[in-house]
Amino acid sequence: MKRIITFGTFDVFHVGHVNILERAAQFGDYLIVGVSSDALNFSKKGRYPVYSQNDRCKIISSLSFVDEVFIEESLELKKEYITQHNADILIMGDDWAGRFDWVSDVCEVKYLPRTPSISTTEIIEVVKSIK
Incomplete structure (x- = not known):
């Protein structure tokens, strides 16, 4: 059984998220998704996600092709998450191309193209501008 792992914030869930998770699932038999904690997102982007980590986990868990x-x-x-979950392949969006090659000693690393013309950041900015 091939185990796939991927990571993301998955805030303001949209079709781009569905597309990359669905494509990731096609590389194996079991899809594991690491959802960035609220604190991790704040440290990366200087803001908290719109949806809480528990809500984002519930959304991702509801997808039929996500197993864990x-x-x-x-x-x-x-690397520790990959090892703990016995993942065979790490899949990330191609906006991260090369940034996770350092884990290739514990699993295969693949970067998939993102869905064009959709971005959580852009959606948030559009919504904020409508007042």
């Missing part, structure tokens, strides 16, 4: 969800507390623990 956990909270990612630290970017530096990627």
Whole structure:
């Protein structure tokens, strides 16, 4: 059985999230998703997600092709998460191309193209501008 792992914030869930998770699931038999904690997101982006980590986990867990969800507390623990979950392949969006090659000694690393013309940040900015 091939185990796939991926990571993301998955805030303001949209079709781009569905597309990358669905494509990731096609590389194996079991899809594990690490959802960035609220604190991790704040440390990366200087803001908290619109939806709480528990809500984001519930959304991701509801997808039929996702088998397991956990909270990612630290970017530096990627290798430990991969090992703990016995993942064979790490899949990330191609906006991260090359940034996770350092884990290739514990699993295969693949970068998939993102869905064009959709971004959580852009959606948030559009919503904020409508007042």
